[in-house]
Amino acid sequence: MLRRIEGYWISIISPGSFFMLRFTAGPFPPGTNVYANIALSEVNTMFSGNDPDSKFAADANIVTWTFYEPNGTQSAPQVGDSSSNAVAVDNCATITFMLSGARVAAKAQINVLRF
Secondary structure (H helix, E strand, O other): OOOEEEEEEEEEEEOOOOEEEEEEEOOOOOOOOEEEEEEEEEEEOOOOOOOOOOOOEEEEEEEEEEEEOOOOOEOOOEEOOOOOOEEEEOOEEEEEEEEEEEOEEEEEEEEEEEO
């Protein structure tokens, strides 16, 4: 049964070099099963202008998550790959999201569903 839906958004403005922002949801109560996702909802390349180098980058993903061990302690961080944008975790403790970019303004929407 769905217990709670939480929504968050994070944003970056990086007119020059690479910038990274991390957000951690939790800790959740032991026994909480979680489905979470992150998606880019806005990408603005206003910094490129007439610059001959119009390259930019933006990325939103799930970096790590932890769960509760049988003894009640948190597990070591479980690492997602660079394309992880959704994960389901039984007995979830925390989930860490990341939004990064260079020469871009970007916003990402995060959804956390607790079961």
